[in-house]
Amino acid sequence: MKEKLFNILRRVAKVSIEEVNEESSPDTIDSWDSLTHINLILAIEEEFEVNFSHDQIARMQSFKSIVECLNENL
Amino acid sequence: MKERLLKYLFSKNARHKKKVETAFGKNPDMLFDLEKFLDRYDLFMKNERITVEELVDAYLLMLEQMMIARLIFLRTGRYPSSSQKESYDNVYSNKKVMRNYMLGLALSQFLWEHHYKIFKFYCDELLYLRKHRVCLEIGSGHGLFTLEFLDRIRDFETLDVIDISSTSLDITRGIIKTLKLECLKKVNFIKADVNLYQPLSQYDFIMMGEVLEHVDDPLKMLKNVYRLLAAEGSFYLTTCANAPAMDHVYLFNNVDEIRMLIKEAGFLISKELVVPSECKNWKEIESQKIDISYAALLAK
CATH class of the missing domain: 3.40.50.150 (Vaccinia Virus protein VP39)
Structure with missing residues (x-):
């Protein structure tokens, strides 16, 4: 799952695979802005066929928190 | 007040910091007008007992609500509210929701x-x-x-x-x-x-x-x-x-x-x-x- 998420983050944020890791967040990736964040959530929902709740969306602030929220839905 | 506001805002939302800083970089007048607005709005805030942090929190809540609305829109092709009556019942007639929303929107005039x-x-x-x-x-x-x-x-x-x-x-x-x-x-x-x-x-x-x-x-x-x-x-x-x-x-x-x-x-x-x-x-x-x-x- 994490590998898939790394790939989605890399593709949506338009960064190299070396730039994404488990500590990734808007603080570590320059292109991870508000628009990228929305596209990221949509791409994850599509890939994993899940719909995040409003509460989960509010909690998704970093790669780690995205993994947590995704685990809750799988 | 401007420094306090931006420091608090940026510490709470790194994603939004980038957007605001880019806007300020492209339009230096925005920062100047934000300062002018806050210096004046301060009196209204004091009268209404609103702190800088509460103003920013209202703005951040609005950002979160807008992000959720955007996700719903991109998933369904529709806005979240289906009628004027629904908006009235959920937003306009709810003093707390409406007040937060208006404070957030006021700040958006100088941050977006x-x-x-x-x-x-x-x-x-x-x-x-x-x-x-x-x-x-x-x-x-x-x-x-x-x-x-x-x-x-x-x-x-x-x-x-x-x-x-x-x-x-x-x-x-x-x-x-x-x-x-x-x-x-x-x-x-x-x-x-x-x-x-x-x-x-x-x-x-x-x-x-x-x-x-x-x-x-x-x-x-x-x-x-x-x-x-x-x-x-x-x-x-x-x-x-x-x-x-x-x-x-x-x-x-x-x-x-x-x-x-x-x-x-x-x-x-x-x-x-x-x-x-x-x-x-x-x-x-x-x-x-x-x-x-x-x-x-x-x-x-």
């Missing part, structure tokens, strides 16, 4: 590039207003457009402010009372639906900012404004396309749909401004359904 440009367009156009004896504002919202009108138009006779939300009217009244007390006696606050509003005479100038997207039937609304506007009058309108929010109801898919409706209601477009919320080319703006702000000065 597209909102800032629409606000500046309005301020500039006010300077060229020819007739402004009897004026009307439909949907005063956070009250900043009202305040700007009072700052720039000194020789008006009356300004009627009509809003469906008593919270909006209270905020606007509070702003005028605090920051423009000398004008208060010339301003009438009316809680009503503009579609049912029957004034005794027509208006020389009507402003209606960010209202059209909140109603079930925007053409009916525009036709009513046409009825209220005097023959030589001016009408300042703003609205938006592809701009989901918790209380937006009517979806304009593009700017041409807005222009068509304006013309169908009988208005002529004297001047207009179109500002997307992201710095992208038009192909990307359309394909990604990026929100677009629209402002126009209209005549009969």
Whole structure:
């Protein structure tokens, strides 16, 4: 799952695979802005066929928190 | 106050920090006008017992609500609220929700590039207003457009402010009372639906900012404004396309749909401004359904 998420983050944020890791967040990736964040959530929902709740969306602030929220839905 | 506000905001939302800093970088006046606004708004905040942190929290909550609204919009192609009544029940009639929302929107005028440009367009156009004896504002919202009108138009006779939300009217009244007390006696606050509003005479100038997207039937609304506007009058309108929010109801898919409706209601477009919320080319703006702000000065 994490590998898939790394790939989605890399593709949506338009960064190299070396730039994404488990500590990734808007603080570590320059292109991870508000628009990228929305596209990221949509791409994850599509890939994993899940719909995040409003509460989960509010909690998704970093790669780690995205993994947590995704685990809750799988 | 500006430093305290930005420090707190940026510490809470790193994603948004980038957007705001980019906007400030491209438009240095934004930072200057933010400071000017906060220095003045401070008095209103003190009167209303609102701290800088509470103002930012209200803004952040609005950002979160807008992000959720955007996700719903991109998933379904529809705005989250299905009717004007639903928005009224969930937002306009709820004092706490509405107050937070209005505080957040007020701050967005100086933190969002597209909102800032629409606000500046309005301020500039006010300077060229020819007739402004009897004026009307439909949907005063956070009250900043009202305040700007009072700052720039000194020789008006009356300004009627009509809003469906008593919270909006209270905020606007509070702003005028605090920051423009000398004008208060010339301003009438009316809680009503503009579609049912029957004034005794027509208006020389009507402003209606960010209202059209909140109603079930925007053409009916525009036709009513046409009825209220005097023959030589001016009408300042703003609205938006592809701009989901918790209380937006009517979806304009593009700017041409807005222009068509304006013309169908009988208005002529004297001047207009179109500002997307992201710095992208038009192909990307359309394909990604990026929100677009629209402002126009209209005549009969």
